[in-house]
Amino acid sequence: MTDxxxxxxxxxxxxxxxxxxxxxxxxxxxxxxFPYLLVTPAVAFLLMITLYPGAxxxxxxxxxxxxxxxxxxxxxxxxxxxGDREFWTALWNTFVIGGVALTLECVLALLISFYAYRDPWxxxxxxxxxxxxxxxxxxxxxxxxxxxxxGRVISDLLIRLGFIDNNIGWTSSIWLSRxxxxxADVWQWTPFLFIIFVAALQGQDExxxxxxxxxxxxxxxxxxxxxxxxMRPVIAVAVVLRGIDIMTMFTNVYIMTQGTPGGxxxxxxYFIYRIGFKSFNFGYASAASVVMLIMTLIIxxxxxxxxxxxxxx
Amino acid sequence: MAQIxxxxxxxKWGAVWGVRDVNIDISDEEFxxxxxxxxxxxxxxxxxxxxxxxxxxGEIRVGGERMNDIDARDRDAAMVFQGYAxxxxxxxxxxxxxxxxxxxxxxxEHDTLVRRAADLVEMGIISIVNPQxxxxxxxxELPWHGRSCAARKCF
Amino acid sequence: MASQRRxxxxxxxxxxxxxxxxxxxxxxxxxxxxxIGLRPRTEIxxxxxxxxxxxxxxxxxxxxxxxxxxxxxxxxxxxxxxxxVIDLVLAIPAAYSxxxxxxxxxxxxxxxxxxxxxxxxxxxxxxxxxxFKNMDLLDTVxxxxxxxxxxxxxxxxxxxxxYMLDIPxxxxxxxxxDGASDLRIxxxxxxPVILPGIITxxxxxxxxxxxxxxxxxxxxxxxxxxxxxxxxxxxxxGSDGVIYNAIALVAFIAFVPVFLVVVAIQKHxxxxxxxxxxxx
Ligand SMILES: Nc1ncnc2c1ncn2[C@@H]1O[C@H](COP(=O)(O)OP(=O)(O)OP(=O)(O)O)[C@@H](O)[C@H]1O
Ligand SMILES: [Mg+2]
Numbered sequence: 001m002t003d004x005x006x007x008x009x010x011x012x013x014x015x016x017x018x019x020x021x022x023x024x025x026x027x028x029x030x031x032x033x034f035p036y037l038l039v040t041p042a043v044a045f046l047l048m049i050t051l052y053p054g055a056x057x058x059x060x061x062x063x064x065x066x067x068x069x070x071x072x073x074x075x076x077x078x079x080x081x082x083g084d085r086e087f088w089t090a091l092w093n094t095f096v097i098g099g100v101a102l103t104l105e106c107v108l109a110l111l112i113s114f115y116a117y118r119d120p121w122x123x124x125x126x127x128x129x130x131x132x133x134x135x136x137x138x139x140x141x142x143x144x145x146x147x148x149x150x151g152r153v154i155s156d157l158l159i160r161l162g163f164i165d166n167n168i169g170w171t172s173s174i175w176l177s178r179x180x181x182x183x184a185d186v187w188q189w190t191p192f193l194f195i196i197f198v199a200a201l202q203g204q205d206e207x208x209x210x211x212x213x214x215x216x217x218x219x220x221x222x223x224x225x226x227x228x229x230x231m232r233p234v235i236a237v238a239v240v241l242r243g244i245d246i247m248t249m250f251t252n253v254y255i256m257t258q259g260t261p262g263g264x265x266x267x268x269x270y271f272i273y274r275i276g277f278k279s280f281n282f283g284y285a286s287a288a289s290v291v292m293l294i295m296t297l298i299i300x301x302x303x304x305x306x307x308x309x310x311x312x313x
Numbered sequence: 314m315a316q317i318x319x320x321x322x323x324x325k326w327g328a329v330w331g332v333r334d335v336n337i338d339i340s341d342e343e344f345x346x347x348x349x350x351x352x353x354x355x356x357x358x359x360x361x362x363x364x365x366x367x368x369x370x371g372e373i374r375v376g377g378e379r380m381n382d383i384d385a386r387d388r389d390a391a392m393v394f395q396g397y398a399x400x401x402x403x404x405x406x407x408x409x410x411x412x413x414x415x416x417x418x419x420x421x422e423h424d425t426l427v428r429r430a431a432d433l434v435e436m437g438i439i440s441i442v443n444p445q446x447x448x449x450x451x452x453x454e455l456p457w458h459g460r461s462c463a464a465r466k467c468f
Numbered sequence: 469m470a471s472q473r474r475x476x477x478x479x480x481x482x483x484x485x486x487x488x489x490x491x492x493x494x495x496x497x498x499x500x501x502x503x504i505g506l507r508p509r510t511e512i513x514x515x516x517x518x519x520x521x522x523x524x525x526x527x528x529x530x531x532x533x534x535x536x537x538x539x540x541x542x543x544x545x546x547x548x549x550x551x552x553v554i555d556l557v558l559a560i561p562a563a564y565s566x567x568x569x570x571x572x573x574x575x576x577x578x579x580x581x582x583x584x585x586x587x588x589x590x591x592x593x594x595x596x597x598x599x600f601k602n603m604d605l606l607d608t609v610x611x612x613x614x615x616x617x618x619x620x621x622x623x624x625x626x627x628x629x630x631y632m633l634d635i636p637x638x639x640x641x642x643x644x645x646d647g648a649s650d651l652r653i654x655x656x657x658x659x660p661v662i663l664p665g666i667i668t669x670x671x672x673x674x675x676x677x678x679x680x681x682x683x684x685x686x687x688x689x690x691x692x693x694x695x696x697x698x699x700x701x702x703x704x705x706g707s708d709g710v711i712y713n714a715i716a717l718v719a720f721i722a723f724v725p726v727f728l729v730v731v732a733i734q735k736h737x738x739x740x741x742x743x744x745x746x747x748x
Binding site: 360363364365384385386387388389390391392394395396398400401402411412415416 | 636638639641642643644645646647648649652656657660661
């Protein structure tokens with residue numbers, strides 16, 4: 001046989017211990033089909049749960065639906081939708097609440113991970129910082145509903161600290177109401193970004209850092225000029241994933257504000273839910289779903305694909 | 314063992330040449346060595362003989378029989394890889410036994426065959442150790458990677 | 469020298485102030501919420517918030533006697549485990565195909581699977597509601613199982629795929645020359661080697677399933693399908709208002725196992741959460 005440890009590859013045909021037999025010829029067709037066969041069940045399952053509902057929503061959006069009674073109305077639902085102030089408000093809210101929360105989460109997570117990743121107690125910090133993320137979102141929504149609204153704890157604390165004189169009606173003003181949603185989201189999901197950023201920072205090449213230090217760069221300079229650019233693909237993936245979840249925010253709205261005051265905290269997900277399952281106007285809600293679906297597809301094609309391509313290497 | 318013939322073997326990936334027109338006749342029990350600069354196609358040639366790569370052109374014959382469209386797993390070829398390719402989830406003993414299990418050799422013969430293979434590569438210790446006590450391959454200190462890998466091919 | 473050292477100490481101090489403040493921000497609401505779960509109802513919603521309440525197990529008794537907590541727990545566990553099993557059965561072969569073969573359309577198939585993760589629940593909620601209605605599956609754990617499996621399949625497939633990409637190709641070539649079929653290789657080598665990745669994927673999928681709210685809200689309408697996540701919202705309303713102490717306890721009952729499991733897989737968490745895009 002051949003030398004195994006050096007240039008290393010050797011082939012030989014066998015074999016005294018093996019049973020004698022003829023070489024089997026396997027069908028080439030099967031070999032080509034095999035990888036497709038492996039993905040088929042998963043893809044079929046996902047098609048059932050996305051393609052069918054997608055088609056259903058498109059068709060339903062062309063009808064006026066009242067219980068079992070479907071009446072064809074063409075594009076009327078869409079025309080109504082684009083003239084509907086509530087729809088545009090919901091879209092605007094989603095972007096405002098989501099945008100502010102996402103920015104805050106990203107900045108905070110970067111800041112904390114920057115201070116935490118070389119701390120000797122990083123393992124402990126990580127476990128502590130993870131805690132909010134591990135509660136069910138519905139429970140978290142109740143924590144903050146109680147803290148802000150029903151229990152008035154936050155107002156009380158602010159009064160004790162002398163910032164304000166009277167209880168704040170958190171649901172009485174647009175921005176205060178949005179703020180409660182933002183705080184709840186930031187509290188629960190900053191850890192998500194933190195965990196990912198810390199892993200990326202810990203994974204960076206220490207030698208590069210040391211070389212930069214020898215060249216006279218301070219911590220902040222290293223962070224801006226070396227760590228941050230290196231983390232770009234990681235940040236992209238993390239922000240895309242978080243962004244998707246935030247743009248579909250539903251639970252907190254459902255539990256905390258129900259869209260009050262006057263629809264100003266209603267997100268697009270909550271809008272669809274309310275039109276569909278509270279007003280039972282399914283055709284109209286489906287039209288909104290289709291619009292949202294198209295936006296999702298565009299975002300997926302433009303942003304997500306790229307983020308995952310670059311994050312992979 | 315058997316006679317191996319390569320007739321006009323070529324391998325191309327798109328525009329990249331891996332192997333260009335190789336013709337070799339290796340007779341039974343002949344010992345042959347490929348020598349050449351890095352990237353000249355040694356590994357690729359052997360991978361084609363083992364059936365891990367389909368030649369773009371030409372024919373591979375073993376014992377006179379055309380092998381081109383026979384799966385690697387049916388060719389009954391043994392190959393030692395540059396990186397050893399030991400299965401990290403199995404003990405040394407299980408690594409050596411793996412081809413026997415795959416080829417449906419009767420269970421009763423496994424132990425004798427594994428021990429004989431281990432002896433052949435002078436890993437005698439394995440034949441006195443209880444198979445269950447065999448160190449897992451992931452034990453980095455083991456000086457036996459190459460040998461165990463070779464033993465796997467000694468049937 | 470001396471001033472340099474002082475500067476360094478100051479920067480340490482600053483670091484601990486930041487980290488300590490964030491730790492407080494994370495933990496104080498949790499501890500306070502725990503105190504809510506362990507106080508009598510009369511001390512929750514009051515004129516002035518009560519910071520040092522009396523201890524009471526009222527909520528604990530209520531959760532187990534007045535509320536069919538056992539059912540909620542069972543529904544959660546059954547639907548989540550079922551969905552993870554379905555996902556692993558579908559995802560492992562799919563991930564293997566995406567990680568190890570080259571064929572036409574592979575990139576597109578992979579991206580299609582990934583993109584289902586982006587589908588907002590609200591988009592498909594209405595059709596899925598009617599789908600389950602027509603299949604007579606509303607208010608059953610089976611519907612929940614299917615829905616959770618669908619939500620998590622992309623995530624689980626991509627995580628497992630990323631771990632499979634780490635396995636050297638030679639290992640499979642070796643097994644192939646040893647006479648193993650593709651499925652044998654998957655079963656005897658790939659799966660055991662990436663078991664930590666598979667467990668990570670399963671755990672993360674399970675957490676997402678525990679958290680799921682919108683679909684569960686639509687599908688479940690009685691105790692035969694209510695899960696913990698949605699049952700919480702059920703502790704509201706009626707003449708009594710929101711029953712916060714019961715909510716708090718249920719939240720902690722769900723939190724403890726999740727916390728323990730996550731601490732156990734901590735090392736793999738960042739990789740799992742980014743669907744394999746970031747190697748932790
Ligand atoms: N999968 C592939 N796709 C494209 N080109 C390849 C592939 N595998 C090998 N090649 C190319 O084919 C040529 C031959 O490669 P091969 O690995 O057979 O060389 P080698 O003789 O074994 O070299 P070494 O001594 O470094 O091991 C190289 O130029 C290599 O870049
Ligand atoms: Mg080589």
